[in-house]
Amino acid sequence: MAMGTLTMNVAQLAEAVYLGILGTEALAAMGFAFPLTITLFAFAGGIGSGASSVIARAKGAGEHEQAALLITHAQILSVVFGLTLAIVGFTYAREIVSALGAKDLVLQLTVEYLRVYMIGVPLFMLSIVGSTLLRATGNAASPGIVMTVGSVIQIAFGPLLIFGLLGFPELGIAGAAWAYVISRLASVVLYAMLLIKDGLMNWSLSGIGKSWLSIMHVGGPAIASGLVMPVSMMVITRLLSNHGHEVVAAYNVASRVETMAHMILWSCSSSAEPFIGQNWGARQYDRVRRALFLCHSFCLVWGVFTFVFMVTFGTFLVSLIDDNPIVVSTAETFFLIIPLSIGFMGMMQVANASFNARGMPKPALVISILRGVVIGIPLAIAGDLLWGYTGIFIATALTNIALGTMAWWWNKRSVESQALGVSDMALQT
Numbered sequence: 001m002a003m004g005t006l007t008m009n010v011a012q013l014a015e016a017v018y019l020g021i022l023g024t025e026a027l028a029a030m031g032f033a034f035p036l037t038i039t040l041f042a043f044a045g046g047i048g049s050g051a052s053s054v055i056a057r058a059k060g061a062g063e064h065e066q067a068a069l070l071i072t073h074a075q076i077l078s079v080v081f082g083l084t085l086a087i088v089g090f091t092y093a094r095e096i097v098s099a100l101g102a103k104d105l106v107l108q109l110t111v112e113y114l115r116v117y118m119i120g121v122p123l124f125m126l127s128i129v130g131s132t133l134l135r136a137t138g139n140a141a142s143p144g145i146v147m148t149v150g151s152v153i154q155i156a157f158g159p160l161l162i163f164g165l166l167g168f169p170e171l172g173i174a175g176a177a178w179a180y181v182i183s184r185l186a187s188v189v190l191y192a193m194l195l196i197k198d199g200l201m202n203w204s205l206s207g208i209g210k211s212w213l214s215i216m217h218v219g220g221p222a223i224a225s226g227l228v229m230p231v232s233m234m235v236i237t238r239l240l241s242n243h244g245h246e247v248v249a250a251y252n253v254a255s256r257v258e259t260m261a262h263m264i265l266w267s268c269s270s271s272a273e274p275f276i277g278q279n280w281g282a283r284q285y286d287r288v289r290r291a292l293f294l295c296h297s298f299c300l301v302w303g304v305f306t307f308v309f310m311v312t313f314g315t316f317l318v319s320l321i322d323d324n325p326i327v328v329s330t331a332e333t334f335f336l337i338i339p340l341s342i343g344f345m346g347m348m349q350v351a352n353a354s355f356n357a358r359g360m361p362k363p364a365l366v367i368s369i370l371r372g373v374v375i376g377i378p379l380a381i382a383g384d385l386l387w388g389y390t391g392i393f394i395a396t397a398l399t400n401i402a403l404g405t406m407a408w409w410w411n412k413r414s415v416e417s418q419a420l421g422v423s424d425m426a427l428q429t
Contacts, residue, residue, distance in 0.1 A: 001135075001143065001144045001267035001270060001271050002144070002263075002264055002267040003144045003145075003147075003148055004131075004143060004144030004145070004146070004147030004148050004151075004267075005144075005147065005263035005264065005266055005267045006260060006263060006264070007147060007148040007151035007152065008147055008150075008151050008263065009256070009259050009260040009263050010151060010155070010260070011151040011152075011154040011155050011158075011183070012256050012259070013256050013257065013260065013321075014154075014155045014158060015030070015154070015158055015176050015179075015180075016030065016252070016253050016256050016321050017320070017321050018158050018159055018162050018163075018176060019162070019173060019176060020253075020321040020322045021163075022162070022172065022173065024245065024246060024249050024322055024324050024327065025105050025106050025109060025245065026109055026172075026173050027249040027252055027253060027321070027322055027327075028102075028106045028245040028246070028248045028249040028252070029102070029106050029109035029110040029113060029173060030110075030113070030173075030252050031237065031248040031249055031251055031252030032097050032100050032101075032102045032106065032107075032110045032237060032241075032248065033097070033110050033113055033114055033117070034233065034237075034252060034255070035100065035230045035233040035234040035237055036089065036093075036096060036097075036114060036230070037117065038229060038230045038233060039227060039230035040085060040089075040121055040124060040125075041128070041226070042223060042225075042226025042227045042229065042230060043081050043085060043125065043223055043226070043227075044078065044081075044124065044125045044128035044129055045128065045132075045222065045223075045226050046219045046220070046221075046222035046223030046224075046225070046226050047074065047077055047078050047081060047125070047129055047215065047219045047222075047223070048074075048128055048129045048131070048132030048133070048219075049132070049218055049219060049222040049273065049353075049356045049361075050074075050214075050215040050216055050217065050218040050219020050220070050222055050356075050361075051070060051071070051074035051077075051129065051132060051133060051136065051215050051219065052132045052133070052135065052136040052273055052274050052277065052356075052357070053218040053273075053277055053356050053357055053358075053359055054070055054214045054215060054217075054218070054359075055067045055070050055071060055074075055133065055136040055274075055277075056136045056273070056274040056276075056277030056278045056281065056357065057277050057278070057280065057281035057357075057359070058070065058281070059136070059278055059281070060277065060278035060279065060280065060281025060282040061281045061282070065202065067136075068202035069202040069204060069206070069207065069211060070211050070214070070215070071133050071195065071202070072202050072203065072204070073205075073207075073208045073211035073212060073215070074129060074133060074211070074215055075126060075129060075130070075133070076208065077212055077215060078122075078125040078126055078128075078129040079122055079125065079126060081125055082121050082122030082123070082124065082125035082126065083121075083122050085118075085121050085125075086118045086119065086121035086122060087118075089114065089117075089118040089121065090114075090115055090118040090119075093110075093111050093114040093115055093118070094107070094111045097110045097111060097114070099238075100234055100237050100238055100241065101237070101238050101241030101242070102241070106245055109172075109173050112172070112173055112174050113173045113174060113176065113177050114177075116174045116177035116178055116181065117177040117180060117181070119181055120177075120180060120181030120184045120185070123181065123184035123185050123187075123188050124184050126184075126188045126191070127146075127150070127184050127187040127188050127191060130143075130146075130187075130188065130191030130192070130195065131143040131146070131147065131191065132270070133195070134191070134194060134195070135270065135271065135273075135274045136274040136277070139194070142194050143191075146187055146190045146191055146194070147187070149186065149187070149190060150183040150184065150186055150187035150190075151183065153179075153182060153183040153186050154179050154180055154182070154183035157178070157179035157182050157183070158175070158176055158179040160175075160179075161174075161175030161176070161178050161179050162175035162176055162179075163175075217359070217361070218356050218359060218361045219361075220361070221361035221362060221364065221365040222356055222361055222364065222365075224365055224368075225352065225361075225364050225365045225367075225368035225369075226368070228368040228369055228371070228372035228373060229368070229372055231372060231373065232371075232372035232373065232376050232377055232380075235377050235380065235381075236251075236380055236392060236396070237251070239380060239381070239384045239389075239392055240389055240392065242384075243388060243389050244326065246324055246326035246327050246330070247326065247330050247389055249322060249324070249327050250318070250322075250326070250327040250328070250329075250330035250331045250334065251330065251334065251389075253318050253321050253322060253327065253331060254314065254318055254330070254331040254334040254335065254338075255334075257310070257314055257317050257318065257331075257335075258306075258310065258314075258334075258335075258338060258339060258342070261302070261306040261309070261310070261339070261342060262306075262342060262345065262346075264302060265299055265302060265342065265343075265345065265346030265349060265350075266349060268295050268298055268299065268346065268349075268350065269295065269346065269349035269350045269352070269353040270353065272291055272292070272295050272350055272353050272354070272357075273353040273354075273356060273357045274357070275287075275291055275357075276288050276291060276292075276353070276354050276357040276358065277357035277358070279291075280357060280358050285415075285419040288354075288415060288419075289415065289419075292350065292354060292411070292412070292415065295346075295350045296347050296350060296408060298346075299343045299344075299346030299347045299350060300343040300346075300347070301343075302342070302343060302346065303339070303340075303341075303342040303343020303344070303345075303346065304343065306339050306342045306343075307339040307340055307342070310335040310339040311335055311336060311339070314331065314332075314334075314335035314339075315328060315331055315332045315335060318331040330389060333389070333390050333393060334393055337390070337393040337394055337396075337397050338393055338396060338397055340397050340401075341396070341397040341398075341399075341400035341401050341404070342400075343404070344400050344401045344403075344404025344405060345400045345404055346404075347404040347405075347407060347408045348367060348371070348400070348403055348404040348407040348408075350408075350411075351363075351364070351367065351407035351408055351410065351411035352364035352367060352368070352407065354411050354414075354415065355411060355414070358414075358415075358418065360414065360418075363410060363411075363414065367403060367406070367407050367410070370403055370406075371399055371400070371403040375399050375402065375403070376395070376396070376399045379395035379396075379398060379399055380392045380395040380396065382395065383395035
């Protein structure tokens with residue numbers, strides 16, 4: 001999973017490098033598009049979490065036919081969501097981006113990118129959910145390999161379609177979106193082959209409504225939880241736009257560099273989710289406790305490593321993409337502040353994965369709302385008023401630290417309480 005997520009982020013970073021050649025406006029356009037693309041990830045991740053929770057617990061309890069049925073129904077659900085989101089995003093791209101503060105050429109470039117990107121949304125949904133389904137059944141290696149293949153395809157096709165190399169049409173920023181669509185198509189084909197090859201599909205619509213309800217019991221709150229982050233990012237992007245499109249461009253590039261480190265923690269939490277679900281279904285509570293201890297320890301150690309690396313090399317990496325002095329200066333400030341909180345952000349993700357895996361989506365939703373809306377946005381607005389974009393970065397870091405600590409404590413208490421309650425019931429029986 002680490003290999004897969006790293007290559008995905010290398011692909012995103014490569015995309016930023018290609019667009020940096022086009023100019024700062026193209027990078028700023030990507031910055032305005034980012035909250036919308038993260039919104040789509042929230043839907044895919046939510047459906048994936050819901051499906052992973054019920055499938056992993058079914059596999060852990062030995063209900064293999066039910067798990068296969070759920071896998072089929074989850075993919076149909078992801079296509080329905082994907083088509084709906086694609087139509088809405090394509091139709092209202094200009095209005096949404098305008099509301100975020102994009103203007104003139106940056107607005108035009110952002111809309112041009114998003115309208116192509118939306119064509120690939122159903123494929124994106126299928127590929128993300130497909131990755132989650134394979135992990136939920138215990139197939140941990142294949143999703144990372146498929147993600148790597150898709151990322152390599154995106155990196156290869158990006159310059160060909162952006163700059164018109166080797167006889168391909170010169171599409172500019174739209175070429176970056178087309179490269180992404182092609183990579184998602186390749187990923188979907190590979191995931192389908194793996195699911196069919198391993199006999200993990202049950203070609204039946206019987207009980208699809210019941211399956212969708214089971215998936216959305218966790219998936220619905222997980223989607224809502226995931227949507228909090230894009231809403232928060234939209235507000236932050238709007239605040240940053242008041243300081244100029246160079247600051248938005250810097251935030252976009254620095255976030256992509258930082259996301260490479262953050263995705264290692266996402267690999268940790270996304271791998272822990274089916275592991276916890278299967279062992280919880282099999283009532284192996286000691287393994288769940290041990291997994292959580294290892295995940296939390298890794299998050300904190302990785303956070304320290306990331307901070308040292310970003311402070312040392314982050315600004316240099318950004319300067320390779322865009323050497324605009326304002327962009328480089330803003331990125332330097334970003335790397336001095338945000339990476340301090342990465343370990344705590346990872347702990348929060350692990351806690352949310354644990355809650356979802358055990359069929360308890362509400363705590364994860366509460367944590368996300370607190371982080372993104374109740375605490376995060378007011379602090380960001382206050383920080384902007386006091387210290388400008390530096391204050392926004394400080395507010396983000398403080399929110400991550402506070403909510404990461406709270407999520408760790410809440411999840412720990414919940415695991416002990418629920419495990420003790422199930423054990424007591426077993427003894428009484």
